[in-house]
Amino acid sequence: MDTLHPLVEALISLMLLIGALFMLVGAIGLVRFGDFFMRLHAPTKATTLGVGGVLIAAMVHSWAGGRFGVPELLITLFLFITAPVSANLMAKAALHLKVPSKAGRPAGIDDGAQTQDKQG
Amino acid sequence: MATGTIQPKRWLAHPFMSAIIAASWLLLQQSLAVPQLITATVLALVLPRVLAGFLGPQVKVSSWATVVRFAGIVLWDIVVSNITVAKIVLNPAREPQPAWVPVPLDLRHPNGIALLATVITTTPGTVSCVIDEDRHEILVHALDCSDPAAMAQDIKNRYERPLREIFE
Numbered sequence: 001m002d003t004l005h006p007l008v009e010a011l012i013s014l015m016l017l018i019g020a021l022f023m024l025v026g027a028i029g030l031v032r033f034g035d036f037f038m039r040l041h042a043p044t045k046a047t048t049l050g051v052g053g054v055l056i057a058a059m060v061h062s063w064a065g066g067r068f069g070v071p072e073l074l075i076t077l078f079l080f081i082t083a084p085v086s087a088n089l090m091a092k093a094a095l096h097l098k099v100p101s102k103a104g105r106p107a108g109i110d111d112g113a114q115t116q117d118k119q120g
Numbered sequence: 121m122a123t124g125t126i127q128p129k130r131w132l133a134h135p136f137m138s139a140i141i142a143a144s145w146l147l148l149q150q151s152l153a154v155p156q157l158i159t160a161t162v163l164a165l166v167l168p169r170v171l172a173g174f175l176g177p178q179v180k181v182s183s184w185a186t187v188v189r190f191a192g193i194v195l196w197d198i199v200v201s202n203i204t205v206a207k208i209v210l211n212p213a214r215e216p217q218p219a220w221v222p223v224p225l226d227l228r229h230p231n232g233i234a235l236l237a238t239v240i241t242t243t244p245g246t247v248s249c250v251i252d253e254d255r256h257e258i259l260v261h262a263l264d265c266s267d268p269a270a271m272a273q274d275i276k277n278r279y280e281r282p283l284r285e286i287f288e
Contacts, residue, residue, distance in 0.1 A: 022202060029209040033263075037247070038218055041205065041263045045244045049202040071147045084241035084248070091249035091261065106220035106249075106259055 008064045012057045019053025026050060035102045036094050040087055047083045051075070131165055134178055138164035179231055183285055190282040197243050197278070205244040208264055216264035221246070223272045225256040227280050232287035233258070239279055246275075 004012075026046035033039045055072040098105070132138060142164040149156045168175065181187060208216050223240075227233055230253070237248040237258055250259040265271050 022206065025206045025209050029205070032209060033216070035218075037249070037261045038216065038263060040247050040261070041244065044241055044247065045202060045205055048198045048242060048244060052198075071150060074144055074147050077144070080238065080242060084238040087241050087247050088237065088249065088251070091247060095249060101218070101261075103218040103220050103261065106222070 004061075004064050008060065012060050012064075015053045015057035015060065017053075019050050019055075019057065022046065022048075022053065023050035036099045037091065037101045037103065040091060043083060044087065047079050051079060131169060133172060134168040134175060136179070136181075137168050137175075141167055176230060179229075179287065181286055182288070186282050186285045190279075190286065193278060193282070194239055194243070201244045201246075205263060217266055219262050219265040219268050219271075221260040221262050221265060221268040221271050221275075223258045223260055223275050223280075225258060225280065226276075227284050227287070228256075229287040232283045236279055236283055240275060246271075 023046045026042045029045065030039055030042040033041070055075060059070060059072050095106075142160040145160040145163055146152065146156060149159075208214055225233060225236075227236060233251065233253070237251050240246050240248045240258065240260055245263045247261045248258050249261050252259065260271075260275070262268070262271055
């Protein structure tokens with residue numbers, strides 16, 4: 001375990017760095033962007049290449065250490081299922097509450113309050 | 121209770137879902153021991169049956185080659201748009217121009233529409249905000265977009281067309 005090939009170690013470090021970089025970019029975006037809907041984009045960044053890079057590093061590390069299996073893929077699967085659903089729910093709630101958006105109010109959504117009530 | 125067509129209660133009505141449940145369980149347990157295999161089988165048989173009312177009709181995938189091609193397109197776009205969005209975030213002089221992009225849908229399969237909305241959100245720079253199944257439209261919020269009509273057409277060509285080939 002402590003004698004990994006230097007190339008493998010370099011690959012693991014590279015993937016960790018890429019993942020960390022994109023998570024940092026997501027965090028900076030969260031601070032920098034002006035309104036709620038723009039900040040909603042930050043988690044989609046962090047959960048794709050950010051987590052992706054860290055998971056690839058983890059898989060390479062465990063393969064090099066002799067453990068077969070890809071449980072890390074499950075993390076990808078669960079993120080792929082849950083992250084868009086929560087983003088969609090938050091966006092819907094924000095539209096319903098008429099949270100101000102720099103992109104203006106979308107056309108055809110102004111009657112959204114009534115249609116939502118009708119369905120609920 | 122669901123008001124749609126009543127699904128006949130069958131074992132293994134959703135073989136693909138059963139396979140994923142069994143594989144997920146074995147991966148979580150990190151083991152192929154007999155007790156785990158039995159648990160995986162029971163879960164794979166029981167869960168889809170219990171959830172049948174929520175699942176709708178079984179998905180018939182018409183082209184597995186398109187599935188593979190579509191997965192490739194999505195993975196590639198995730199990498200490319202991650203870099204695009206990173207450039208926007210890291211350039212202090214660059215003020216992104218957010219826009220609402222209504223994407224009219226030709227795709228009618230509910231699972232296909234759900235997958236399309238998921239892919240749009242997973243690709244950085246776009247989030248599906250409202251999935252309007254009555255008007256057949258997904259309302260997308262784009263982080264930086266100067267031409268909403270072109271972006272809607274792009275989403276339709278890149279994602280919706282292969283999904284229609286897969287589901288319809």
